[in-house]
Amino acid sequence: MDHERRIPKGVRAAASLDRALAGWQASVVVLDSLDPVTTELVRLRAAAHHDCRTCKSLRTVAGRDAGVDETMTAKVDRFETSDLPERHKVALRFADVMMTQPAHMSRELKHQLHQHFSDAELLELSLDVMKWNYQKVPVALRTDTEPVPGQLTMLAFDQEGRHYFV
Amino acid sequence: MATTRDATTFSTGTATDQVIAVTLAEHPAINASLQAAHVAAWEVVDPVVLELCRLRIAHLLGNTAELVVRTPGTTAAGLDETTVQQLPSWPTSSAFTARQRACLAFCEQSLIDVSNVTNEQTEAISAELGVQGLADFVSALLVIEQRQRLRLAWAQLFDDETVNE
Numbered sequence: 001m002d003h004e005r006r007i008p009k010g011v012r013a014a015a016s017l018d019r020a021l022a023g024w025q026a027s028v029v030v031l032d033s034l035d036p037v038t039t040e041l042v043r044l045r046a047a048a049h050h051d052c053r054t055c056k057s058l059r060t061v062a063g064r065d066a067g068v069d070e071t072m073t074a075k076v077d078r079f080e081t082s083d084l085p086e087r088h089k090v091a092l093r094f095a096d097v098m099m100t101q102p103a104h105m106s107r108e109l110k111h112q113l114h115q116h117f118s119d120a121e122l123l124e125l126s127l128d129v130m131k132w133n134y135q136k137v138p139v140a141l142r143t144d145t146e147p148v149p150g151q152l153t154m155l156a157f158d159q160e161g162r163h164y165f166v
Numbered sequence: 167m168a169t170t171r172d173a174t175t176f177s178t179g180t181a182t183d184q185v186i187a188v189t190l191a192e193h194p195a196i197n198a199s200l201q202a203a204h205v206a207a208w209e210v211v212d213p214v215v216l217e218l219c220r221l222r223i224a225h226l227l228g229n230t231a232e233l234v235v236r237t238p239g240t241t242a243a244g245l246d247e248t249t250v251q252q253l254p255s256w257p258t259s260s261a262f263t264a265r266q267r268a269c270l271a272f273c274e275q276s277l278i279d280v281s282n283v284t285n286e287q288t289e290a291i292s293a294e295l296g297v298q299g300l301a302d303f304v305s306a307l308l309v310i311e312q313r314q315r316l317r318l319a320w321a322q323l324f325d326d327e328t329v330n331e
Contacts, residue, residue: 006288007297013305017206021305024199051281102318103228126319130312136280140304
């Protein structure tokens with residue numbers, strides 16, 4: 001696949017929009033109702049769904065500290081047949097629906113979501129999926145580079161929700 | 167370009183606005199930041215092009231409530247209802263300009279499978295809007311898409327009766 005950038009380096013959306021999008025993402029990432037394992041698995045599902053090279057090369061510090069390892073992350077692609085806990089499978093089903101046809105959420109999935117998550121967690125889960133979906137911009141513009149080519153990079157966020165690499 | 171909008175009052179008047187406002191009532195910072203992104207999106211992109219894309223996204227996601235309203239300012243900016251009626255057949259209709267076609271083609275591909283957006287599709291937008299215009303459009307489109315996906319999911323998760331109105 002051709003990964004040549006489609007816009008020159010340094011070209012970003014207009015400052016007002018770029019700042020607003022950064023602010024929106026930061027405001028979401030500081031939420032803390034949802035456990036970091038679910039957050040990380042959903043982030044990786046979004047990364048795979050949109051084939052974002054940057055996101056696929058990242059691992060969150062919060063997820064790692066909560067027990068996410070490469071054995072677990074390898075199960076995300078085929079999660080339905082994996083031994084991941086049902087709670088995580090439900091979250092990944094929801095992420096798939098949100099990223100494809102959110103109007104077609106089944107009653108069964110809706111029931112599962114309410115069975116495994118509180119309303120606060122569901123709100124955060126849905127916001128998380130959309131926050132990670134910012135990746136559609138760099139994927140479309142082919143600016144989704146790996147921070148360290150060929151290697152995994154640890155991702156963390158400060159108290160204001162700004163990301164940094166460890 | 168659209169004129170400057172007031173982030174506290176700008177609304178497309180759709181069920182999406184209502185669902186987002188109600189769902190995020192206890193999260194004013196998130197609501198404000200999402201609203202700020204929405205306002206910024208309409209300020210940096212040709213409002214007629216963005217409105218056509220908003221409506222096309224609504225078609226493809228089954229977000230019917232979005233189809234019956236028009237974003238303030240878009241009619242005055244030149245949005246034509248005859249063109250809107252032909253939106254489902256934009257690839258073959260003569261009602262659409264080259265700029266609108268380029269943006270609608272990208273919109274559909276990005277909505278369904280962003281990883282398979284082609285060089286030709288982004289180059290077509292650059293040819294019409296310039297490189298900066300491409301960057302602006304791709305980010306603005308994301309905002310429009312995110313809001314509709316959130317609305318559709320939340321309306322079902324939290325039992326909003328307007329989901330299919």
